[in-house]
Amino acid sequence: MSENGKQKLRVGVIFGGRSGEHEVSLNSAQSVMRALNPDKYEVIPIGIDKNGRWLTGDVIGTLTEGKSSQHATLLPDPQATGLMQLNEGENVGITAVAQLDVIFPVLHGPYGEDGTVQGLLELANLPYVGAGVVGSAVGMDKAIFKQVMTASGLPVLPWLLVQSGEWRKRPYKVIEQIEAILVYPVFTKPANLGSSVGISKCRNREELQAGLDEAASYDRRIVVEQGVNVRELEVSVLGNDEPVASVVGEVRPLRDFYDYVAKYVSDDSELIIPADLTQEQSDDVRRLAVQAYRAIDCAGLGRVDLLLDVDNGRLYLNEINTIPGFTRISMYPKLWEATGLPYSQLLDKLIELAIERHEEKELLKKSFESTD
Numbered sequence: 376m377s378e379n380g381k382q383k384l385r386v387g388v389i390f391g392g393r394s395g396e397h398e399v400s401l402n403s404a405q406s407v408m409r410a411l412n413p414d415k416y417e418v419i420p421i422g423i424d425k426n427g428r429w430l431t432g433d434v435i436g437t438l439t440e441g442k443s444s445q446h447a448t449l450l451p452d453p454q455a456t457g458l459m460q461l462n463e464g465e466n467v468g469i470t471a472v473a474q475l476d477v478i479f480p481v482l483h484g485p486y487g488e489d490g491t492v493q494g495l496l497e498l499a500n501l502p503y504v505g506a507g508v509v510g511s512a513v514g515m516d517k518a519i520f521k522q523v524m525t526a527s528g529l530p531v532l533p534w535l536l537v538q539s540g541e542w543r544k545r546p547y548k549v550i551e552q553i554e555a556i557l558v559y560p561v562f563t564k565p566a567n568l569g570s571s572v573g574i575s576k577c578r579n580r581e582e583l584q585a586g587l588d589e590a591a592s593y594d595r596r597i598v599v600e601q602g603v604n605v606r607e608l609e610v611s612v613l614g615n616d617e618p619v620a621s622v623v624g625e626v627r628p629l630r631d632f633y634d635y636v637a638k639y640v641s642d643d644s645e646l647i648i649p650a651d652l653t654q655e656q657s658d659d660v661r662r663l664a665v666q667a668y669r670a671i672d673c674a675g676l677g678r679v680d681l682l683l684d685v686d687n688g689r690l691y692l693n694e695i696n697t698i699p700g701f702t703r704i705s706m707y708p709k710l711w712e713a714t715g716l717p718y719s720q721l722l723d724k725l726i727e728l729a730i731e732r733h734e735e736k737e738l739l740k741k742s743f744e745s746t747d
Contacts, residue, residue, distance in 0.1 A: 394484030
């Protein structure tokens with residue numbers, strides 16, 4: 376019970392996962408669990424190791440130091456909305472560990488941010504923070520995201536999609552196709568990965584070959600995007616049916632671009648909050664961010680990344696991160712802090728939005744009865 380006598384909400388925080396962003400997820404989850412108000416919430420850590428094994432208990436210790444934890448799982452059963460322990464050995468079977476009121480996924484990348492875990496939570500009928508299956512999947516897939524932006528009349532840079540299999544079988548044909556449509560420099564990106572993992576800036580054919588190889592090692596689909604002289608802008612969006620945008624931030628990496636090392640290893644990137652923009656530019660950025668958020672049916676939260684062309688002043692949508700980095704120094708919470716919403720209150724709001732969306736879905740009909 377909390378101090379005011381109300382039952383604490385039992386929040387299952389899911390983190391780790393089978394992706395190249397596993398370590399980033401651990402950092403985000405530790406920050407979230409420390410900041411959740413212990414007077415309001417009972418936190419149940421749920422970790423997923425790199426092999427996909429679900430764990431509870433001292434999960435951080437297990438995933439970072441090899442300590443032992445309970446093998447656990449969630450069942451796709453609305454009648455069993457709890458965390459289950461998988462017993463092995465003589466007592467093989469499943470026993471309940473803890474009931475759950477809401478799930479806070481802090482999973483980055485495939486098998487977590489892409490709609491897969493969200494699908495399990497829908498089957499289990501559990502409220503959860505963040506976008507649903509569709510919004511998560513579209514936000515994760517850079518190619519489909521760009522197609523949805525174009526269909527919605529929102530601006531994206533010139534780009535094309537390359538199948539990894541086609542690249543391996545017919546590399547010269549792929550190179551010729553790219554060079555016929557785009558000019559150097561170009562960026563090569565795995566279609567389904569975040570945190571700038573597997574992204575390369577390619578200034579010539581040799582670098583393009585290396586960039587395609589790198590991206591193909593992470594995904595079966597590769598986005599090749601036109602490189603331009605841009606400023607990198609980021610906006611945090613919050614809400615369900617009536618999303619709102621934070622102040623605009625800018626990332627100025629000292630490296631060639633805001634890659635994984637710049638984000639998580641070195642501290643040589645400059646994060647400017649608020650970005651040095653005119654009021655009109657700032658309004659345009661925030662408007663585009665909300666339009667993109669709505670276009671993919673995002674919910675709860677999303678960090679929208681945009682590019683401002685320095686040469687002509689045009690804005691382009693780059694991507695939406697439906698589960699952005701969530702350490703205290705990550706851009707998503709920092710932008711809300713600058714807008715007037717502190718970290719712990721932001722977590723409160725996200726949990727409220729998760730429960731609100733779940734309650735609205737519970738009002739929908741789940742069967743059809745003919746009146747004939």
